[in-house]
Amino acid sequence: MFDPDRAYRCSPRVALRPEPFGALAYDFGTRRLSFLKTKILVEVVRTLGDKPDVHTTLDAAGVPDDQRQSYLKALAGLADNGTIEPR
Numbered sequence: 001m002f003d004p005d006r007a008y009r010c011s012p013r014v015a016l017r018p019e020p021f022g023a024l025a026y027d028f029g030t031r032r033l034s035f036l037k038t039k040i041l042v043e044v045v046r047t048l049g050d051k052p053d054v055h056t057t058l059d060a061a062g063v064p065d066d067q068r069q070s071y072l073k074a075l076a077g078l079a080d081n082g083t084i085e086p087r
Helices: 039-050 054-061 065-080
Strands: 008-010 014-019 022-027 032-036 084-086
Touching: 008 039, 014 039, 022 039, 032 039, 039 054, 039 065, 054 065, 065 084
Parallel strands: none
Antiparallel strands: 008 084, 014 022, 022 032
């Protein structure tokens, strides 16, 4: 269960490839490809490991308050498929 009050990181099995729309995330363990559809989401995923929790990461990346729920939902999906994981 994804908990934004916890610390997360991008899985070490995942490589991010920058794209004009955001990035492709490839999981070398599952061979799953995910799309990170905004550059801000890419920044969030890249910096999760540097922050004490998800909320702090969203603040640091400049996620607007009116988009916060959408980003939390996207991160929950990335946690479910293993792209991000608790630290």
